[in-house]
Amino acid sequence: MDKPYVIGIDVGGTNTVVGIVDKRGQILKSDSIKTGKHSQVEDYLDELSDLIDDLIAGTTTKDQIKGIGAGTPNGNYFTGSIEFAPNLPWKGVIPFAQLLEDRVGIPVALTNDANAAAIGEMTYGAARGMKDFIVITLGTGVGSGIVVNGQLVYGHDGFAGELGHVIMRRHNGRLCGCGRTGCLEAYSSATGLARTAREYLELKPDIQTRLRNIPADDITSKDVFDAAMAGDEMAKDIFKFTGEMLGEAFADFVAFSSPEAIILFGGLSKAGNLIMDPIRESMERNMLPIFRNKVKLMFSDLKESDAAVLGASALGWEVRN
Amino acid sequence: MDKPYVIGIDVGGTNTVVGIVDKRGQILKSDSIKTGKHSQVEDYLDELSDLIDDLIAGTTTKDQIKGIGAGTPNGNYFTGSIEFAPNLPWKGVIPFAQLLEDRVGIPVALTNDANAAAIGEMTYGAARGMKDFIVITLGTGVGSGIVVNGQLVYGHDGFAGELGHVIMRRHNGRLCGCGRTGCLEAYSSATGLARTAREYLELKPDIQTRLRNIPADDITSKDVFDAAMAGDEMAKDIFKFTGEMLGEAFADFVAFSSPEAIILFGGLSKAGNLIMDPIRESMERNMLPIFRNKVKLMFSDLKESDAAVLGASALGWEVRN
Known part of the structure; x- marks a missing residue:
């Protein structure tokens, strides 16, 4: 029997969002709980499974759900565990998929947030029909989900795709x-961009910028974005620096897997051409000639509020029943 | 019917070597022709197909050959063409696989040398049973063949795996x-190592080394190897520098695909621990903590004189009949 629904769970540091999703990527119903409310993971999972039961009860029946997909910090697809996630209240290795499956009686698969985003783009988003692409998530950190030959790259141990941690500056x-x-x-996350702003303010004391109206330690990527949109030259330079670094990195990523597209997802990608223009210019300039003018640079086209749940849910189609 | 043999062709700048290979990776018979003898590719292919016919006639019959695999400079698996190879006498795009198949009546698949090496390691060599690994070829250049989920990474256009061209030094x-x-x-090929030797001789005029007995422009990686084996400190330092650069690069490659092993193949890998020790130390030191002490560093265990033909032949098992 062809089950028509999956459930997606986005486990964030603050909220855990759950949604029931159909084959076209429509979220039929969703709700959330506070991730940090319970210091014991068992209590959290009890509340989560109650929420799942409630969502199902209002929509369909359990036997119509193909699977549950969860995107979590430090989620390992192979083991189904959350392993040493620094931003969650539960320490060590949590066998999340098994514990949840025991409670709700539906198979659960799990991966990290960036991999979930990549599966979401492939199933419902900008990467439909693509077999080789990379999703780069630009948020508090820089994450990545890599697809090769139509399959997520998990690597030997389930931890592949840590492209936020390639080295861009080998000295100092x-x-x-x-x-x-x-x-x-350290450079091209939202946090890295704010750090660049503080560095520029200190290194270029003579340059006028509205960023000086904000206490340096409080500057966020949103402040820099607002200033750039208002025409502030230093703010625009900060986006240029951030994008150029991404472009340099992307040129190396292309030498690895020669993807059809690189898709930007999350926080900084909302800056649009402020970030995309320098990325494109720098990527093409730094790329091996055989790859030039071949790789599409795109923004995710999943609605932002839904994207994390959709991405996680897409993994639900792949579980083994 | 399960055909018991394949044919491997290694197209090099100087020689083209052909061998008939069985399922255990034994070369039953092999022979070679000069690659550069014919300025017209048609004449070259006529001689090559005659050689193939002769090899088959002395061993088996045509209907016992499952397929022909060729490893060529700039070989594109998707198109079956050699595309703009700088070291071959024929310019532009050569539809090598189709032209050869028309002559011999056996399906032909083609890829570049480093990808052929990776398929060879997976089929007959050090990577048997592995699903995620990277082969790095250290010769005149640095090449790579990447395997993910048990499949060669060709990328969107067939040109993936150009790891010799990731940027290690972004300034100067x-x-x-x-x-x-x-x-x-530019640093870690055999040619790059000789270049390092010339740089060291110039930058460190006060240091005693037997390398000064050789005219600087004539120094080869073999000379540096011989000196290092005789205890020459500068020669050892040159290997250390070369290996450390490889280790830095490998740490980034691991962040991409988290392979079970990285396998060294070709010229410089003959230097053994002279190159492997600094690679290992530098790779572990530069690696993201979650990957440390997990990735095997190995040398190819294919017999060097046979490796290129074996690697190419392994592609012959994968052709569609």
Whole structure:
């Protein structure tokens, strides 16, 4: 029997959002709980499975659900576990998929947020019909989901696709949250962009900019975006620097898997051409000649509020029943 | 019917070597012709197909050959063509697979040398049973063949896996044959190693080394190897520099596809621990913590004189009949 629905779960540091999704990527019903409310993962999972039961009860029946897909920080597809996620209240290795499956009686698959985004783009979004593409998520960090030959690249241990942690500056690079220096994420995440703003303000004291109206430590990527949209030259330069670094990195990614497209997803991608123009210029300039003018640069076309749940839900179509 | 043999063709700049290979990777019979003898590709292919007919006649019959695999410079698996190979006498795009298939009546598949090496390792060599690994060829250039989920990564256009051309030095990098600067190949190929030797001799005039007995422009990687084996400190340092650069690059490759192993193949890999020790130390030091002490570093275990033909032949098992 061809089951018509899947459930997507987006486990974020603050909220856990759950939605019932049909084959065309329509979210029939969704709701959320607070991720951090329970210090014991069992209590959290009890509340989560109650929510899932309620959502199903209002929409369909359990035997119409093909599977549950979850996108979580540090989610490992192979083990179904959340492994040492720094931003969640539960420490160590949590066998999330198994624990949830035991409660709701529907098969559960799990992966990290960026991989879920890539599956979402392939199933419902900008990458429909593509077999080789890369999704880059530009949020607090820089994440990636890589698809090769129509399959997610999980690698030998389930942790492939850490493209936020390729080294862009080998000497005197910025300290990254991973403990090393010079990672892409330290420059081209939303946090990295705000850091660039603070650096520019300090290094270029003579340049007029409305960013000086904000206490340096409080500057966010949104502030820089607003300033750039209002014509502020330094703010535009900050986006240019951020995009150029991404373009350099993308040129190397292309040498690896020669994708049909690189798709931008999340926070910074809302900056539109402010970020895309320097990425495109820098990627083409830094690329090996045989790859030039071949790779599409795109924004995700999934509605932002739905994207994380949709991406996670797409994994539900792939579970083994 | 299960055909027991394949034919492997290694098209090199100097020689074209052909072998008949069985399922265990034994070369039953092989022979070669000069690649550069004919300025017209049709004449070359006539001689090549005559050679293939002769090899078959002495061993088996045509209907026992499952397919022909060819490893060629700039070979594109998707199109079956050799595209703009700088070191071959025939210019532009050569539909090699089709032209050869028309002559011999056996299906022909083609890819570049490094991809052929990766398929060879997976079929007969160090990567048997692995689904995720990378082969790095260290010869005149640096090439790569990447396997993900048990499949060669060809990418959208057939040109994926150009890992010799990721950028290792973004400022004041060495000029590379591809026209850009700072590529891995400019440092860590056999040619790059000899270049490092010339640089060290010039930059460190006070250091004693037997390399000064050779005219600088004539120094080869073999000379540096011989000196290092005789205990020459500068020669050892040159291998250390070359290996450390490879280790930095490998750490980034691991962030991409999280392979079970990285396998070294070709020229420089003969240097053994002289090159492997600094690679290992540098790769582990530069790697994202979650990947540390997981990735095997290995040498190809295919007999060198046979490896190119074996690798190409392995593609013959995959042709569609």
